[in-house]
Amino acid sequence: MPEVIDWREGVIRATRDLTPRVRMIEIDPKGDFVQPSPGSHLNVSVVIRERPDVRSYSIVGPCSDGVYRIAVKLLADSRGGSAYMWSLVPGSRLTHSAPANHFGLALGRPDYLLLAGGIGVTPIFSHALALAEAGARFRVVYACRSRGDLALAQELEASVGDRLDIVLTEEGRRVDIAAAIAGLDPQGEFYVCGPIGMLEAAKRCWGASGRPADRLRFETFGSSGQYPSVPFTVRIPRLGKEIVVPANQTMLEALEASGVEMIFDCLRGECGLCALPILKADGPVDHRDVFLSEAEKTQNAKLCTCVSRVCGGAISVDTADRWHRPAGREGTP
Amino acid sequence: MLGSNAMASGKIFPLNAWYPAAWCHEIEPALAARTICGKDIVLYRRSDGGVAALEDACWHRLLPLSMGRLAGDQVVCGYHGLVFNSMGRCTHMPAQKTINPSACVRAYPVRERHRLIWVWPGDPALADPAALPDFHWNDGAEWKGEGGTFYGLKCDYRLVIDNLMDLTHETYVHSDSIGHDAILDTPFEVTHTDRTATMTRWMINIEPPPFWGRQLGKPGRVDRWQIVTFQAPAVVVGDVGVAPTGSGAPEGDRSKGVNGAFLAAIAPESETSCHYFWNFVRTFRTEDAELTRDLQRAHVNNGKGVYDQDHVVLEAQQRAIDRNPRSPFYNLNIDAGALWARRMIDRMLGREEGTSAPDRAAE
Known part of the structure; x- marks a missing residue:
């Protein structure tokens, strides 16, 4: 079920590099501060190639001083989210959600x-x-x-x-x-x-x-695989389409950008809604989701397009579209 | 103005507190739905005898889990068969080999104490068993009695507290049983600690009211006491009784008298409704089962009991408040106990302000 995000405004109070590639960003909430429970994340609104998008970052520590802290790793094959976060400086504005938690800690266990x-x-x-x-x-x-x-x-x-x-x-x-x-x-x-x-x-x-x-x-952060992110080609024989997925885009984004209608929800490889059947894969399929079981990943019958990729070469998939036809065959019953 | 909310947030009940959800005997290995502080909760007894309290809405499509079924110690949603264990974690999803890692429903901290099941609707990390109210009069050992519950009583829970913290109303609402003009004429004292407020009234050398005269079973005038203690946010215990006047009760020797206690543990259901768990217990004729039955009937009896009378007043009062939202409540000297009780509640609310945990917090 899609989360209803309660957007609010914050201001970057300070940034501090924890490592050459990990930056701590402190966000002063402009409105009320909601105490995060351990394991919470903030959704933040980022701008990538002039288009708004949403990224989630775990909150660091209890933030008992009323300031949200997140740590963002600058990814070499970033789709643009981490690069945007790294462009923020003290005084920058940031639209963010209240803390939400998908990784709650249950207290009271013996160990x-x-x-x-x-x-x-x-x-x-x-x-x-x-x-x-x-x-x-x-x-x-x-x-x-x-x-x-x-x-x-x-x-x-x-x-x-x-x-x-x-x-x-x-x-x-x-x-x-x-x-x-x-x-x-x-x-x-x-x-x-x-x-x-x-x-x-x-x-x-x-x-x-x-x-x-x-x-x-x-x-999971849905962005790590067994292989590096490299460009690959997606073929959809039923639609006669061939789409190139750049290293810094997901397969789902590339499909949608080329007019293939998709349904999806979590965007982090959990729900399985965006999974497509694989007809043929040249390179190794890099399953980055947690929806498919290990056995299913070995069978390679499907992949979750929001996170998973192919390491080079091409992959042929089918989609849910039984409406459009390959170009040049319009009108054929 | 008693009717106003002191809190800017408009909240009227603290969430970080233990509230009664059921009598222990009511929770079996079966699904029971309760709403406490606006939170829909499903309760059931596990096979190890403990009680589970889960958010009563499936993670998937929000159907109340209480409409599903229990399979061992797990709840099966009645819509698509998702299964949740007693910690609220999903253990089965239909038509897939894995389980979405974020799939869970809240598990509320729950404790059984003094014959009641208490749940903590707020931040689980703050659920401290030491904060359970002292309700030991209800545990059936030294004090005997059988009570009941008004589930879904249609009034703000604080109206019940007002009612119990000021017993002047007995003279008017319960004139035929425990009311007495002496209640109006006798000064009382109100004291407080950080979490309790106590109203103490001693009526010396009075004619006993009908109910207490019968219990004492001796002719003559009596000393009557009402020592009513509120424990924030929603428990009231009234130490009440009579003893022959001059037999030393005010000085501490109640041995010639009869001593009872009215017990109230209240859980807000919504802003304008609550669950009122009540009992009337006693230390006299404790083995007399017929008296136990009679006393229960004296309180709740098809609209004719003492608490039935309160019930009518409380719901009518809430209806009037709803219809006249701007009319102020005025306070009298008799409301000191209720005002101290509300001060304790407001203090708890103040501590919670600005520190609200995310709605889907950790289990």
Whole structure:
């Protein structure tokens, strides 16, 4: 169900670079301040190629001083949202929503495991602070490529101390998710935010541990894949169309831009409404959604066009359109 | 002006509080719908004996989950079969292999205490079991009695509190049972703490009112007490009774008298309706089941009981307020207890202002 967004105006109070690619942006709400619960995000109105669009960013920390904080990673293959956010300077205006939460923290569990990958640290940071505040038992694993990519690590360490384990690829370490799960109380909960590969691994390990699926909580940013974002071609034989999807556009956006009517809702690979049947794919299909199961992704029968891509080459798909016909065949019954 | 809302927000009930939702015996392994503070909630008993309280609207298309069915400890939506566990998390979605990670309904903190089920409609992170009101008179141990509930009483819950914090009305509304002119003539004292307000009235050397005369079962004049304590935001306990005058009750020795307590735990349903859980308990003739039945009937009896009389007044009062929204309420000296009670409520509301949690907050 589409969210009804209660838009309001804010002013950028300050920005601060946490890493060369992650910027903390402080937003002074012009109207009433709504206290965010841990795991909340703000929807913000961004302008991309002179057109308005909406992006969601996790809120960092409890914001008890009445100022919203988000951390935005500047993405090389950004569709334009992060570049717009990075263009904001103190005094800039920003239209944003009240905090909403799709990644709520359930208090009262005997134990917690929090796993963050890269910029996925933002909601996990808020969860960790709330658990520390509540006196809960928990552990945080924060995986990152290099020390220079760590955002909020010092602040996190200051609040949670040795309950934080930083795992850096540059030091030759990898997160042992299965071992981390084994160390979690049987009634404990596991919260994950990170790139899709980490999430898939977490789901796999959680499933293998035999624990109830509802105690694995996760949020994805829908923009990370197993492969880099490169341009690819979409063919729709039934409509006689061939569309090029640039690196900085989603397949869904490209389809709509070329006049293919689509239905969709979540735009982050959760609901499955935008999924299309795959007829043929040249390159590997980079499934970036959480709607299809692992087995379904292996079968490659469908892809969620709001987030998923093909790594080079072309993909042939069908759409729901039984109305239009290929150019040149109009009038054929 | 008693009728105005002190809060700029216009809110009249704090959300960060425990409110009664049901008697323990009413909640079985079956779906029961309640609206508390404007929040639609479905309650049911889990197989481990605990109680679950979930948002009564399916995540998908908002059909009340209470129209679905219980499958073990999980609720199956009656529309498309989405399944939610007792934490409010979706565990099944139709026609797909995965579950949308954001699919959940709110799970409200819930506690059973003193024979009632209490829910916390506000921020779950603030739900503190230590903040449960003291309602121990209701737990059936030392004090005996069987009460009931007016579900959906059509008045602002604060009108019930006004009613109970000022017993002057007994003389007019309940003149045939517990009313007495002495109530009007006797000075009273109102005191308060940070969360409670207490109205104390001792009527010394009076003729007992009919009800209390019968309970005492001895001729002669009595000392009568009414010590009514409000616990913010919506519990009132009235320590009431009589003892032969001169037998030492005002000094602390009530052993020659009879002692009862009227208990009220109220949950706002909406701005203009509430659920009023009541009981009248006593420490005399506690094993007398017939007296228990009689006392219950004396309070609620097809429109003829004491509380039926209050019910009529309260709903008529709300109707009048609705029709004359600009007419001020005037306050009298007798309203001191009610005004202190409202001050406590307003203080709680003030603490909540500007800190509203998102509607779809964490479970």
